[in-house]
Amino acid sequence: MASSSKSTLTIGTPIRATADFCLLPLGTSSASVSRQIADVQLLMQKSGLNYSMHSAGTTVEGTWDEVTGVIGQAHSMLHEQGIVRVHTDIRIGSxxxxxxxxxxxxxxVENHLAKDAEAAQ
Amino acid sequence: MASSSKSTLTIGTPIRATADFCLLPLGTSSASVSRQIADVQLLMQKSGLNYSMHSAGTTVEGTWDEVTGVIGQAHSMLHEQGIVRVHTDIRIGSxxxxxxxxxxxxxxVENHLAKDAEAAQ
Amino acid sequence: MASSSKSTLTIGTPIRATADFCLLPLGTSSASVSRQIADVQLLMQKSGLNYSMHSAGTTVEGTWDEVTGVIGQAHSMLHEQGIVRVHTDIRIGSxxxxxxxxxxxxxxVENHLAKDAEAAQ
Amino acid sequence: MASSSKSTLTIGTPIRATADFCLLPLGTSSASVSRQIADVQLLMQKSGLNYSMHSAGTTVEGTWDEVTGVIGQAHSMLHEQGIVRVHTDIRIGSxxxxxxxxxxxxxxVENHLAKDAEAAQ
Known part of the structure; x- marks a missing residue:
């Protein structure tokens, strides 16, 4: 199975990926997470990646390694702040x-809706 | 254990919940899902619930039963269109x-960022 | 648009659905969630639904309303215990x-793997 | 802001992470995904990481870069098979x-349940 092992090693990760992530610090005494989310937004800004925050998460695009990497950096940053456990849900597509x-x-989607509205008149 | 069983039955579901869902039809021959997402948006509109679409999903709020119910209706609607399998990822909080x-x-979050920016000057 | 509104109301939810959920209490002082997850397992047991716990969540099947309902009951149960915020990630399919x-x-999946192993000999 | 940029670059990703992922190929003509999931299991096997498949996903542990990397390789592998779109939901914790x-x-969790059962006798 040497060739199979080799082929595993030589498969790369996608050069373009879009991730939407919702990060949650656990074991903080407060139910509010807005301070931590603000810190994550500052990290996103510094990353130079194209991103957008919404009420249920943050969408970011780049290479697979860039988008998963910056989310991992967000975990490390919060651990450095003393948060012992961080959980993130990621929807990622390529x-x-x-x-x-x-x-x-x-x-x-909006184009479909506009055509529907036109057809309904 | 009769009392326990009874208590299960008498626990309700939250009267306020916020869900963010990403719905995917499977086994359609096209990789594009925008037509189905547009149909789901029309359903959301008719539901009367407060909702907002973004590039990675749709956020909706109402009672627990309302928000999970309308997502279930979206599944049924697509099944009626002939889509045999539908998968949805839901982030839901109460x-x-x-x-x-x-x-x-x-x-x-924006308030935190504004204060940070002010403090940095 | 009366007919459209009516059709929204008359769409049901799927009679069979499978959900896999990962529930997290927020704002608890401890990073451990095993006590709350154990309570959720007891609730699942009482529900009478077919379910299975694994290290990253619990899988449950039933009607759409049953599976989303029992997860909502889990939120309410934890709120009654004094946990002010609960977040759940649900993968649900029909x-x-x-x-x-x-x-x-x-x-x-195992059948595919067995055939692969046989073919490789 | 040179120091901030530098600090972004110098934050690493967690050295231990656990991910649970549910991968879905889109735009395949069949609603069945078991063939693709079997291929992903073979990839996991070759990765040498500790992993476990269940009915709603696969759990894997390693460094952050290892676990997100192998999921990215799974996307690339399926793209090489001709699947044009792949979507994955990842729950990841550190x-x-x-x-x-x-x-x-x-x-x-089982320890809690065992103590509960004992206490109930």
Missing amino acids: RTDKTENFRDKVTA | RTDKTENFRDKVTA | RTDKTENFRDKVTA | RTDKTENFRDKVTA
Whole structure:
């Protein structure tokens, strides 16, 4: 199985990926997480990646390694602040058929809705 | 254990919940899901619930039963269209300490960021 | 749009659904959540639904309303214990092409792996 | 802000992380995903990481970069097979207070349940 092992090592990770993540610090005495989320936003800003925060998470795009890496840095940053446990839910996608960015997805849905509205008149 | 069973039956579900969901039809021949997402948006509109679409999902708030119910209706609607398998990822939260809506969460983070920016000057 | 509104109301939720959920209490002073997860397991037991716990969540099957309802009851139960904020990530699926239960999915993958192993000899 | 930028670059990712992921190929003509999941299991095997499959996903542990890297390799592998779009939901956690592995979490819950059962007698 030497060849199989080799092929595992030689598979890369996607060069384009979009991740939407919702990070939660656990075991903090307060139920509010806005301070930690603000710190994560500052980290995103410094990362130079294209990102957008919404009420249920943050969407970020780049290479697979960049987007998963910056989320990992967010965990480390909070651990350094003394938060002993961090949990994140990530929705991550990659596709090879087009290079749309995450804002294009909303536009594609809105185009359908606009056509529907026109057809209904 | 009769009393325990009874207590299970008498626990309700939260009267306020916020869900963020990302729905995916499976086994469709196309990799594009924007048509189905547009249909889900129309369903959300008819539901009368407060909701907001973003590039990685849709956030909706109401009672627990309302928000999980409308997502279930979205599954049924797509099944009726002939889509045999639907998968949804839901982040759902409930809290008893405040009644903020989902837009307030973004404001709370932005307030921290504004104070940080001010402090940095 | 009266007919549309009516059709929204008359769409049901799926009669079979499988959910896998990972529940997290927030703002507890401890980073450990095993006590709360044990309580949720007791609730699942009393629910009478088919379920299975693993290290990253609990899988449960039933009607859409049953599975989302019992997770909502888990939130309410923890709120009654004084936990002010609960967050759950749910992966939920429904399909109309077959009635396999969640254990059948693992078997289907294992069958592929067994055939692969045989073919490799 | 040179120092801030530098500090971003110098934050690492956690040296221990546990991820539970549910990967879905999109735009395949079949609603069945067991063939692709079997391929992902073979990749996990070759990775040398500690992992476990269940009906709603696969749990894997290692460094942050290892666990997110192998999931990225799974995306690339499926893209090479001609699947143009892959979506994965990842629950990922890191903690600095203990080094339990993912099986220990189940044990911790089971210990609570055993004590409860004993106390109820």
